[in-house]
Amino acid sequence: MTYKEKYNLWLDSKYIDESAKDELRNIKDEKEIEDRFYKELEFGTGGLRGVIGIGSNRMNIYTVGKATQGLADYLHRHYSGEISVSIAHDSRIMSREFSETTAAVLCANGIKTYLFDSLRPTPMLSFTVRHFGSKAGVVVTASHNPKQYNGYKVYNEDGNQFTDEGAEEIFSCIQALKNFSDIKTMDLEEAKSKGLLNIIGEEVDKVYIDKVKELTIRKDLVKDYAKDLKIIYTPIHGSGNIPVRRALKELGYESLAVVKEQELPDGNFPTAPYPNPEQPSVFNIALEMAKTIGPDVIFGTDPDCDRIGVVAKDGSGEYRVLTGNQTGVLLSHYIISSLKDINKLPSNGAIIKTIVTSEMATKIAEDYGVKLIDVLTGFKYIGEKIKEFEKTGSNTYLFGFEESYGCLAGTFVRDKDAVIGAVLICEMALYYKKKGMNLYDALNSLYEKYGFYKETLVSKELTGKEGQEKIKKAIEHLRHSQIEAVNNIKIIKKFDYKLRIEKDIVNNIESEIKLPVSNVLKFILEDGSWFVVRPSGTEPKMKIYMAVVGKSLDDADKKSRQFSEAIMSIIDEATK
Structure with missing residues (x-):
């Protein structure tokens, strides 16, 4: 389905309210329409995160509802008997509305919910999942992103964010939902009267x-x-x-x-x-x-x-x-x-x-x-x-x-x-x-x-569909490039976490990395300096981490500046 077909599907749907449709009709820039609908808001190990607005690639009650229905289907697939989910939210725009949408969908699926009476820190949600023995937790937050963002993090029964396998299965449950009519919902007062919605507060805070x-x-x-x-x-x-x-x-x-x-x-x-x-x-x-x-x-x-x-x-x-x-x-x-x-x-x-x-x-x-x-x-x-x-x-x-x-x-x-x-x-x-x-x-x-350790992080912002493609191409370019040295200092090890290969370049020996697959590259130099390149999991950015060890603070600062300039020159060339 093209972005324009998806855009029209939302305009024609009886499940989308008129104020949301008005927001879509008032968009004059075709690129804006494309960005809102060229893909679904992706669900990964960090859950959902995106700009607040109407569209399939935005944070709104419809994308939150769909993600929650997928989560409910996942939970019913894995657990029988009484299932509960704990829910929290932060101070962001629409955070309360999104948390209540989450509760309404879960309750409609027969899942008991524990919803905080007002905003709470994300770690308190992790604690609450364990405290109530919930099978999952949801916190509505976009952490430290600018105000136009919000997000939806999902936790497993250990109070831990879902890692790759679990997140992929939840995403597949979300993708299986083809129509808005597949998303169940329930009035919150009805949910309370049935004992499905439970408002929590001080009793959890104190513990x-x-x-x-x-x-x-x-x-x-x-x-x-x-x-x-x-x-x-x-x-x-x-x-x-x-x-x-x-x-x-x-x-x-x-x-x-x-x-x-x-x-x-x-x-x-x-x-x-x-x-x-x-x-x-x-x-x-x-x-x-x-x-x-x-x-x-x-x-x-x-x-x-x-x-x-x-x-x-x-x-x-x-x-x-x-x-x-x-x-x-x-x-x-x-x-x-x-x-x-x-x-x-x-x-x-x-x-x-x-x-x-x-x-x-x-x-x-x-x-x-x-x-x-x-x-x-x-x-x-x-x-x-x-x-x-x-x-x-x-x-x-x-x-x-x-x-x-x-x-x-x-x-x-x-x-x-x-x-x-x-x-x-x-x-x-x-x-x-x-x-x-x-x-x-x-x-x-x-x-x-x-030792005088100094680390630097540069986040290279590459927004929209084109930006995401540039990030992918740049990392692939670096994956297959034959960079031998930086500032005349030899690279002695290369870690490719996507291929799960650690290469000792000096001795030409390869060994297996025993960590989950991730699209990350790390290069270590013979003087102990190193750099890592990876795509951000939550923002439209490419992240470049760099580190040096100096003989003094001044020496570390000087080495860091020189090293960063050299690495960013390599990155800029790769993202052209």
Whole structure:
């Protein structure tokens, strides 16, 4: 079916309301019509994500309804008896409507639903699935994307995002739905009266917050001195405001100032067009407050509160936004060293990170005799490893993190969790404060011991149908290219995660990569630098990760600039 035929199908359907049809009729640009209908909004391991609007390639109640019917069919295929699904949403435009649409479709399919009474962080949805023994979970969020986006993440019964096999089967169930009439729905009041729709709130919040507080390692330190730590926090108009503040308050952190302009939920993100703690600009207002308050630590959480960004004062007195790698490395070291200090470091402890995350964590783990495990990009693969540990007893999970500002301690959640992150970051900042150090001092001490690691990420945006084709062609070009060196430094290893081949170029030896298939390439150079190229799973972007190791901070900065210029020249040529 052509995009125009699909467009007319929506206009002619009795299941599409008139306001939606008016939106379609008012589109004058043919390219816009094509972009809205040239494909279905794809369902992958990250669920759905797209621009809000009417069309098959947009986020709306019809695409959400269709995805939910596919999920219901998948669940009935795999489970019998009573099936339940937990549902949450963040502060984005249409998030409540999409979560209620999800509940209405599931209830119409005889599936019991637990829907939060208002917005909640994504990690709380992961927890809730496990708390109620649900067979799946849905959270409506587009994480840190700009305001025009929304999304729909699906979790399995472990509270983990579906990985490849499960996501593909759900997608096949969605694709099997050919007509809007195949999508069942039910009035929410009727669903309540039948016991199918259950509104949840404080009873779940309390259990979750109590578990978060239990993750404190140096309990006496926090109990005695939490009141001394000065904190500035911004929820960036999202769902973290209440749970983050509640957890910290109950632990005794009394000196916490919230950025008022960014405190309340607002899907338009008026002070942060790109509401991502990776963007230093989201901290501008907090940094103005810092001139008066003089905080020990500043941090912010993204709209669905699964990512956390930290700001610390450097040696010159300036506040700097730490990268996700830097925060993850600090936390890895703090958790491992603290557990060792109190004689609670297990002999089979393990840290998990992704293949695009700093190798500095590997050095730290080696130093403490802790296993470091690499997984594919995506926190779902970290969650999958936690389950494996529980099943086999092979390792004890200590901590997991990824460069994109996500981390997790504990196992009662199976996704990155910025509420947990906030609690551990405050404890760590408090520990170093009592030693006369701040987090930047602590980071420098780790650099001096383990090496000056510097990582860079460039996201090359290539939108629309043409952009997606360019990304595919560029990665194929790099897959088959014979790049031997970068800046006269030899490439010694190439990892092709799609073909699952690791090639030792020096010795001309190939071996199997024992990870799921993914369209990712990684190149390692003889000086320890590396770069990775992959398509974004949630945005119209090609992501290029680059890393170097220097002899000093200045040396690492210089090497990073030169390396990045060389790599981006290769990428620009491949995407022409």
